[in-house]
Amino acid sequence: MDDDCAIGEAATPSGLRWDGVFVEECVLSDYPDALPTDYQRDNAVAGAVAWAAEAGLTADLAKIELAFARGWLHNLYDAVGLPHIAYTE
DSSP states (O other): OOTTOEEEEEEOTTOOEEEEEESHHHHHHHOGGGSOTTOOHHHHHHHHHHHHHHTTOOOOHHHHHHHHHHOOHHHHHHHTTOTTOOOOO
């Protein structure tokens, strides 16, 4: 997979597992076989919201949606409310 898209696996502290796909259009067009079989963005968003809640953070649902649709990992960091995460582009 090139650096235009990515698939991530995550889990909440309590063990709820979820997959997130960044820049979905790229994965769907260039790497359709890499997409997790049961992937749905709604499940990824719910997983990220659950993770943030368990971590005591405040998630922004719209920003999480956007991070998976057209964003990148640092966008998800911001969307789940991680404070002061330093990243470079």
